[in-house]
């Protein structure tokens with residue numbers, strides 16, 4: 398499996414002589430997958446995402462981008478940071494420009510775009526993320542869902558190969574959550590590898606191809622979502638729960654005496670039973 402980004406034996410401490418947040422941490426993110434990083438509060442998920450974006454430098458160990466060791470020299474780091482876009486947990490707080498248009502332009506300017514190229518990319522981004530009606534609006538007049546869309550658009554304007562998202566659906570309503578997932582699926586279909594840290598296990602199960610479970614700064618599971626949730630005692634031990642979607646799939650399989658029930662079939666069945674657009678049960 399070819400790794401896009403690899404963490405190799407990384408140790409990281411925020412404070413001098415402080416407790417290591419990551420210890421001998423190794424993880425490979427393959428090209429072209431939809432990955433979810435899971436783990437209890439404080440397990441190290443945001444730290445991993447910041448390091449994957451070159452914002453934090455390991456105390457020990459190495460990072461590899463497409464097999465090549467990451468250099469922390471300024472120029473190389475700037476190049477690397479453009480290839481790995483990070484949308485922060487409170488993305489809306491990162492929007493500092495007066496308007497949507499200016500915010501996206503600011504990111505492009507910082508990345509060295511100017512003149513016609515800047516204008517072209519700006520217009521493409523505004524169109525692609527359906528921001529036409531919002532472009533001249535002051536950022537503080539936007540809803541949370543709209544602010545998240547602007548933050549995502551700002552990062553995607555730089556066409557990263559790896560998109561990193563820290564709890565992108567927190568505080569979004571079910572419709573906005575669904576819109577965001579549709580957007581992420583489009584981004585993924587166009588060739589971007591997507592990694593999301595989330596506490597929403599139903600969503601992670603429905604969306605991700607690959608799980609990384611972090612506990613106390615260690616990678617304790619890497620693999621398929623079904624494999625992870627099949628071992629309930631392990632899931633509970635890691636401070637997580639088996640989501641309702643997984644349970645319904647197992648139940649339907651038994652009741653209907655089928656070999657397998659796809660996630661899509663299970664989602665459709667739950668929606669039919671609950672008469673809802675999206676599943677919002679459990680964490």
Ligand SMILES: Nc1ncnc2c1ncn2[C@@H]1O[C@H](COP(=O)(O)OP(=O)(O)OP(=O)(O)O)[C@@H](O)[C@H]1O
Nearest residue numbers: 411412418436437438439440441442443444445594
């Ligand atoms: N800037 C910082 N300075 C010092 N310690 C920090 C800093 N940021 C995070 N930590 C500590 O590092 C550990 C891991 O934090 P991190 O935010 O990576 O966890 P997380 O899994 O993303 O948590 P959550 O699910 O609550 O967002 C925690 O103990 C946290 O207190």
